[in-house]
Amino acid sequence: xxxxxxxxxxxxxxxxxxxxxxxxxxxxxxxxxxxxxxxxxxxxxxxxxxxxxxxxxxxxxxxxxxxxxxxxxxxxxxxxxxxxxxxxxxxxxxxxxxxxxxxxxxxxxxxxxxxxxxxxxxxxxxxxxxxxxxxxxxxxxxxxxxxxxxxxxxxxxxxxxxxxxxxxxxxxxxxxxxxxxxxxxxxxxxxxxxxxxxxxxxxxxxxxxxxxxxxxxxxxxxxxxxxxxxxxxxxxxxxxxxxxxxxxxxxxxxxxxxxxxxxxxxxxxxxxxxxxxxxxxxxxxxxxxxxxxxxxxxxxxxxxxxxxxxxxxxxxxxxxxxxxxxxxxxxxxxxxxxxxxxxxxxxxxxxxxxxxxxxxxxxxxxxxxxxxxxxxxxxxxxxxxxxxxxxxxxxxxxxxx
Amino acid sequence: xxxxxxxxxxxxxxxxxxxxxxxxxxxxxxxxxxxxxxxxxxxxxxxxxxxxxxxxxxxxxxxxxxxxxxxxxxxxxxxxxxxxxxxxxxxxxxxxxxxxxxxxxxxxxxxxxxxxxxxxxxxxxxxxxxxxxxxxxxxxxxxxxxxxxxxxxxxxxxxxxxxxxxxxxxxxxxxxxxxxxxxxxxxxxxxxxxxxxxxxxxxxxxxxxxxxxxxxxxxxxxxxxxxxxxxxxxxxxxxxxxxxxxxxxxxxxxxxxxxxxxxxxxxxxxxxxxxxxxxxxxxxxxxxxxxxxxxxxxxxxxxxxxxxxxxxxxxxxxxxxxxxxxxxxxxxxxxxxxxxxxxxxxxxxxxxxxxxxxxxxxxxxxxxxxxxxxxxxxxxxxxxxxxxxxxxxxxxxxxxx
Numbered sequence: 001x002x003x004x005x006x007x008x009x010x011x012x013x014x015x016x017x018x019x020x021x022x023x024x025x026x027x028x029x030x031x032x033x034x035x036x037x038x039x040x041x042x043x044x045x046x047x048x049x050x051x052x053x054x055x056x057x058x059x060x061x062x063x064x065x066x067x068x069x070x071x072x073x074x075x076x077x078x079x080x081x082x083x084x085x086x087x088x089x090x091x092x093x094x095x096x097x098x099x100x101x102x103x104x105x106x107x108x109x110x111x112x113x114x115x116x117x118x119x120x121x122x123x124x125x126x127x128x129x130x131x132x133x134x135x136x137x138x139x140x141x142x143x144x145x146x147x148x149x150x151x152x153x154x155x156x157x158x159x160x161x162x163x164x165x166x167x168x169x170x171x172x173x174x175x176x177x178x179x180x181x182x183x184x185x186x187x188x189x190x191x192x193x194x195x196x197x198x199x200x201x202x203x204x205x206x207x208x209x210x211x212x213x214x215x216x217x218x219x220x221x222x223x224x225x226x227x228x229x230x231x232x233x234x235x236x237x238x239x240x241x242x243x244x245x246x247x248x249x250x251x252x253x254x255x256x257x258x259x260x261x262x263x264x265x266x267x268x269x270x271x272x273x274x275x276x277x278x279x280x281x282x283x284x285x286x287x288x289x290x291x292x293x294x295x296x297x298x299x300x301x302x303x304x305x306x307x308x309x310x311x312x313x314x315x316x317x318x319x320x321x322x323x324x325x326x327x328x329x330x331x332x333x334x335x336x337x338x339x340x341x342x343x344x345x346x347x348x349x350x351x352x353x354x355x356x357x358x359x360x361x362x363x364x365x366x367x368x369x370x371x372x373x374x375x376x377x378x379x380x381x382x383x384x385x386x387x388x389x390x391x392x393x394x395x396x397x398x399x400x401x
Numbered sequence: 402x403x404x405x406x407x408x409x410x411x412x413x414x415x416x417x418x419x420x421x422x423x424x425x426x427x428x429x430x431x432x433x434x435x436x437x438x439x440x441x442x443x444x445x446x447x448x449x450x451x452x453x454x455x456x457x458x459x460x461x462x463x464x465x466x467x468x469x470x471x472x473x474x475x476x477x478x479x480x481x482x483x484x485x486x487x488x489x490x491x492x493x494x495x496x497x498x499x500x501x502x503x504x505x506x507x508x509x510x511x512x513x514x515x516x517x518x519x520x521x522x523x524x525x526x527x528x529x530x531x532x533x534x535x536x537x538x539x540x541x542x543x544x545x546x547x548x549x550x551x552x553x554x555x556x557x558x559x560x561x562x563x564x565x566x567x568x569x570x571x572x573x574x575x576x577x578x579x580x581x582x583x584x585x586x587x588x589x590x591x592x593x594x595x596x597x598x599x600x601x602x603x604x605x606x607x608x609x610x611x612x613x614x615x616x617x618x619x620x621x622x623x624x625x626x627x628x629x630x631x632x633x634x635x636x637x638x639x640x641x642x643x644x645x646x647x648x649x650x651x652x653x654x655x656x657x658x659x660x661x662x663x664x665x666x667x668x669x670x671x672x673x674x675x676x677x678x679x680x681x682x683x684x685x686x687x688x689x690x691x692x693x694x695x696x697x698x699x700x701x702x703x704x705x706x707x708x709x710x711x712x713x714x715x716x717x718x719x720x721x722x723x724x725x726x727x728x729x730x731x732x733x734x735x736x737x738x739x740x741x742x743x744x745x746x747x748x749x750x751x752x753x754x755x756x757x758x759x760x761x762x763x764x765x766x767x768x769x770x771x772x773x774x775x776x777x778x779x780x781x782x783x784x785x786x787x788x789x790x791x792x793x794x795x796x797x798x799x800x801x802x
Contacts, residue, residue: 002463002464006484360430363771374775375774376774377465378459378780379779379780380465386466387466388466391467396748397468398468398469398470399473400472400493
């Protein structure tokens, strides 16, 4: 991997266009009955065509054996070392709902949760209350005032909310109050560095007041906080790659992350066809396009092998809408694997396909985990995909004389 | 990749011999009519034999997507991380013409260029004057004297020259005076660190005098300087690998780089046959041999697919001269790809072949980009080749107990 600072020195502006189609949780595991993964089960004539004309491989989002969250998975795809550029959960949650952070704000991801009479957690998610209920409760918590700090409480989805503290001398080096299991009391907010003691005190006062406010609102009678974090310093894709990037995504987290990297955000409310209509509409105005498909991951998380197969087939059917635009470079991959058999993100490397006029095709005849394993890209870290896409778009000059 | 410092601890002297044949710009792209690259088009029975008995792979000189200059490409082949051991443009230019640097010399690459009456650059390359004209102008600039510093001005080629400052307290942390575009005035030499202010002052005085000297010499009426640099501190191959290395090369840049790494330099003025005669002549005196073939790269740069094919075939025909010496390890690769279709260096990984008695052969049946893509070496960074060669020569002991 070459550092972003080096890329910045060799990247140049050019009219060529790159489309990166991220099929979330794309990689899978074989159904024991057939020996085929979700992608191998799906009928994908267009992706197979593209794999034949392009070059394929398997990519490790973080490194072999590491199961990435969505944040690190996507950062890596955009060429940002996900270990170096760690984004805290709190900030990620805030980005997801479009919260406009200021430097030094401290964010946390919150859960409404249920405690019993002895203060023990009985449900970390308060029975997964509705987003409307969550919004109402956030309204109540938002009325809490504490001296010397500004507070923001925003609903995210279901039982999830965002807490942001704004003020002087705040630090994010604070342990989670969420113990990640029921049957115990919530943890007290505690500073992991002396400089965060002031912030921990504020948080504990806030939690105390929140508990009072929520007392009559069971099952949402307590809050749990985790992922205390500040906005990281990340150079934009404009600075790094001299691109004018656009994100076409439906879900807040992906839009938030894209915004953090300086992408213009284009909302889409439907499936892949809708997303590709949006792509077509904004195609002239940008030169890099991140198109996000979430439903593969959701189906994988639900353990629904066949639904994941169907979503992949929908993506394949719509693919000509993308290729008809004749982008100079097309990348199709995922941010991680989500095998239906594991019902969650996994560490398995993800199929990746790169098409351009200059890609030096390999002998891969279709887009699948097995075929990609013998592809010309080999097995590569995800952070290398973006430099490859840039190179194939002829947007990188020589490194050194 | 393991650091050089570690290699140094485990390398041992032994009588075994390593020959590294660097076919410059070896990697290519397929001719759209045949689907075959230059190497795949060439008839290469000897290389194919060697590939069958050896182990093959594809190597990335710097990292995937990065197009290396010749300096970084070769440094990597010799096991030196080309990002860590960056050689400045000025120094590389000097090495290229065999300038004998002393420690702390500051070198810059210069362009003769044209400015108009208002001082705006109209041609950064002074109409690409001939090397003879360049030499004459360098003679004039070489007569400039400045107190406290020794000046060297040497022609390189066309409009390009080398400037070297020698003296006390010189620093190379100076921004380019070449703004890299026409229509603006040249930049003033400015120090990027306070310690370079003295050097920047000297440079600005030199540029002022150069402008006076060149006043009547339009289109060469100005100079532009870039790539200010000092000789980097690079441990020699002797220190690192305990080798007694030799370089057999024709072009100055490669000889200069080899000298920097402590190789003994053996000139060759002809093609591969001549080079291999030199190899035979010095074979007893050394244990590592870098044999450089430049013409593949030149043909690629010229976009001459068939000439590149012919040069590869010449190398193949001469190969028995090399293998008849029965080196313990033979490595055949390139410092980067230079596809005739792109008429320049490219980012594509380079075929690499390693033969030794101990190499654990793979199933590769011929030496080509496609075959190497499924070779036993996989896709590997070029800096890993040298440790592999050393290991196969049984010149590396165990790492750790």
